[in-house]
Amino acid sequence: MSFAFTEQEAARVRLARLIGITLDPIGRGDLALIVVLSTIYLFNFCSVGFLICNRNYPPLKSKYPFLMSACVLAMFLWFLGDLVLKSHVHVRGPVLSNCMLFCVWMRVVFGCYMVSVLISIRSYALFCIFCKSRAYRGKRMVFSSGAVVLVAVVFVVVTYALPRSHIIQYVPLLEMCNMSHTYRAVTQGLLWFTWVVNAVINFRLRNITSSFNESREMLVACVCVFVILTFNTTLLYVDPHYPTRAGLRIAETLLSHALPNFLWWFIMFKSMYSCAFNRTEYLEVWKGKLLRDGLQKQYRISRADPFSVTMVSVQSNLGKMVTIPRAMVTDHDGFDAHMSFSDRSVDNMRAGGADTQAGEGPSCPPWRISISHPRCAGALSSEEQLDAADAHLLFSPHDADGQPPARMEGSSTTSTVNVHTAASFSCYNFPVPPKP
Template sequence: MSFEFTPQEQTRVQLAHLGGVQLDPIGHADLAVIAVLSSVYFVNFAAVAFLVWNRNYPPLKSKYPFLMAAIMISMFIYFLGDLVLKAHVHVRGRVLSNCMLFCVWMRVIFGAYMVSVLTTIRSYALFCIFLCNRAFRGKYACCAAAIATVLAIVFVVVTYTMPGAQTVRYVPLIEMCSMSYAYRAVVQGLLWLVWIINAAINFKLRNITSSFNESREMFVACAAVFTLLAFNTVILYTHPLYPTNMALRITETLCSHVIANFLWWFIMFRSMYNCAIRRDAYLAEWKDKLVRDGLQKQYQIARTDPFSVTVVSVASSNVAKLVSLPRGMVTDHDGFDARTSFSRHSMVSDRMPHMKHADDGLWRPESARQHTNPAFLFSPHSPHPVEQSSSTSTVNDSTAPLTRYDFPFPPKSA
């Protein structure tokens, strides 16, 4: 594929001019865009491999590594569809001239829509964990996947029931794919719908008090994407043949993929950088934040989430094996504890004894029972440093024998 102004390309420009279309030829600027974005995605896939390899590192695990990897793959598919729709390459031959494949399936369904819906599902997962205090699995995960699938099926049905001239078609004269006004409205409407749902979910998450910036990350994502959607919608209707203009097609492509990559790295960069550069130190800081905010329960709420169960190490007085304790031994109300809820409105003061669990005092270290103020096992005010206990209610090999903690065991039922 040539990016020079060949006789064939000159003929294409002249034919477009005869048809009343001012066509900028495909040139080195398009090649530069392809080279730059291809290099970016090469680095991105290396980062995805690093992410998947270190998926059990708690700060990365809390970011849903497989979901973020799927988002990156969808972004790359979206990029491939953009190259054809925006005529950065010569749209010739049986494969590249298949506009339905590149513009509908790759750019829209497995590209823009998939990125949008996976990001929305991630927001919904945070909603389930931090506001509903329920694991994002079972009926919650199935319901989210079902809604996303139904929307995609409806879009596909609408696409294939509309007349061919009203969707996407190939224009041999100028060797480009053309999308009708009606179909542009369908595509943009689908994306706007998904991101409005995402914004509504994140509006519900606005009061969470996490030190890990979940609400801020998604607020930035929504703001940036709404700006991009508005820009794309304006371009689609004010310059319907924008791929024929080199400046517009390059600007539109760069804006779309720079914003998409910025959002992904805005969510992942800090955890991935620290995992690579200062793994142990950052993990200690991360756990310390978790404990200070009282969020260890939210981050261990489900087996599919960063931490699934409350775990302590027991073997007489020596640390030897792990056993799982039911959540009911630590919290009441079927695992819900309002004192560790993620919402400011659900925070319960220690002065409200009717909300305290009857066994709270049993979970203090023996040395802490002598203090007047409550000091839970994993409280930052505990006389034992955070480094000696895990933020996931895990007492690991670095701790002293467990005799000082006087762990209660549930009484046998009569």
């Protein structure tokens, strides 16, 4: 494929002038764009290979590696569709002249729409974790995937229900694919709808207290995509023939792919770089952040790690959750890992603490092995009996007005206590915040 100004290209420019269209020839600017973006996507695919090979590394696993890998593939298909729709290459032959394949299926359905819904699914997954305290799996995954497929099916049905003249046509004289105004409106409406839904989800995520900056990542995603959508929509209606102008088509394609690639690396760079060059140290730091957010259950991190004690600063967000072992609030035999933290269990705990002063007190719980206590020897073996999935409760340092501890919504194995009740934990060597 030639990017020089050949006689055939000169004839194409003259034919366009006869029908009142100023057509810039396909030249070295288009070639430079193709080389730059192809190099970026080649590097991205190498990075995806690294991501898949290290998908079980917890910080990368929390980024949904298969979803983010599919996002790179969708961006590449979007790029291939743009090459044809915006005339960066000579649209000739039975393959490239198939405008439905490149411009509808590759660019829209499996390209920009797929990128949009994959980022939206990630936002919804974060919403499940941070707002609903539930892992993204089961019915939540089925619901989001079903909604994505349903919208895509409706879009495809509408596409094939419209006459071909109202969708996209190949113009042999100009060697271009021409998309109708009606179909441009349908396509842009689909993308705007997807990202408005994404923005609503991200608005619900605005107050999360995570150390991983998920809310900031999604804010950047929305800003990037709304910039692209605004620019692209304006260009489509102000200058519908912009692919005939070299400067406009190069600028639009460059912006359309530079921002999504920046967004992808903004989300993935830190975890991938740390996995490659600082694997062990970053994992320990990551686990510490996970503990401070109280998200071991949602991210399926093993509680066999020494997530022992976490200081809750009085300057921190009072709604922030941290995790403490359930064994730390009991001091009696017959410990029940499924027992909720209630007023009765507080009384039992205090009674057990008093009984230790009179001869046959309760056995030492495993977490007290570090405390100087005559009955702590050999107690670590009982720690293995704790249920890894249910042996923690969430501690929320709310300033309550003497209200009894409220049970967490939708949870059977966690409870919420306030700073006044938490003061009784001081005898268990657990650092609790002072009263505000």
